[in-house]
Amino acid sequence: MYYNIKRGEIARGCQYCLLGAKAVIFITGLCRYRCFYCPVNREKFGRDAIYVNDVPVKSVDEIVEIVAESGASGAAITGGDPLAVPDRVFLTVRALKRELGEDFHIHLYTKPSSLNRETVDVLISSGIDEVRLHLLGWSEVSVKRPAIFALKQAGISLGVEVPAVPGLEKTIAEAVNRLAAEKLIDFVNINELDVSDSNFQSLERLGFKIRENSVVGSFESAKRLMELISSVSVHICRSKSKDLFQIGARVFREAMINAGENEYVVDDGSILYTEEGVHPNSPTSRSIRVKIKLGGRYLEVS
Numbered sequence: 001m002y003y004n005i006k007r008g009e010i011a012r013g014c015q016y017c018l019l020g021a022k023a024v025i026f027i028t029g030l031c032r033y034r035c036f037y038c039p040v041n042r043e044k045f046g047r048d049a050i051y052v053n054d055v056p057v058k059s060v061d062e063i064v065e066i067v068a069e070s071g072a073s074g075a076a077i078t079g080g081d082p083l084a085v086p087d088r089v090f091l092t093v094r095a096l097k098r099e100l101g102e103d104f105h106i107h108l109y110t111k112p113s114s115l116n117r118e119t120v121d122v123l124i125s126s127g128i129d130e131v132r133l134h135l136l137g138w139s140e141v142s143v144k145r146p147a148i149f150a151l152k153q154a155g156i157s158l159g160v161e162v163p164a165v166p167g168l169e170k171t172i173a174e175a176v177n178r179l180a181a182e183k184l185i186d187f188v189n190i191n192e193l194d195v196s197d198s199n200f201q202s203l204e205r206l207g208f209k210i211r212e213n214s215v216v217g218s219f220e221s222a223k224r225l226m227e228l229i230s231s232v233s234v235h236i237c238r239s240k241s242k243d244l245f246q247i248g249a250r251v252f253r254e255a256m257i258n259a260g261e262n263e264y265v266v267d268d269g270s271i272l273y274t275e276e277g278v279h280p281n282s283p284t285s286r287s288i289r290v291k292i293k294l295g296g297r298y299l300e301v302s
């Protein structure tokens, strides 16, 4: 079984995500970093393109439209580095809050190095709820403490989100514990180190052993890291949970919202309907058809 592990409170953004209630906004593929573990698809990385739940979009208005259609209660802003396009982040957060309500929960991922006076102002004035920093050591974050403090003072929930990299547990834990000791972060999220087409080569070059799309020992590394972290909530989010909840529950939820009166939603999010126009469970139903939403469009599967 693939259970997540937690100690303390799970971040609010994760609570929505685990219910399938978060839309994922890939706000740009632009990013000046070259993290060896970067899982971003090669076709998206470095391109200034926007996707919502993997559907390409062209404008902030379209982002809001697709998020609203999905029935989400919140959104995760990811990339690339979202702070490579701070104005777009501001406009998106404001538009979502204006159209879907101030309670619509929004979190964003970035690196500490992207925090500066301009980006901190943008985050604070946008009304964003949660910011997650990914980092591998104290040197990445020590000079950014005033920026992090400013976000915290503004009431933004702050956390660290890291991949579990075997061998780096001590350096990651040191950074997290120092931030926690200064009360600068509220939570830590640890992800299993996933292997994708984009990071396969660099992970292999660094000597990591790879089996079935994940780095051998990453889950054990996550648990070791959890043990080394004190004074702050920790949540290990397993890769399978992302497939099951972040994506699976989201697809199911969206299908439930969009299904018609005589349509029946299956657990995997596909929708059954009949050519006769009656409910698939009706005794008069004859020819049942199946449709599923892929890339923003319903496709027929028979």
Ligand code: SF4
Pocket: 031, 032, 033, 034, 035, 037, 038, 039, 040, 079, 080, 081, 111
């Ligand atoms: S900051 Fe994110 S998008 Fe950029 S290289 Fe690192 S993991 Fe990839």
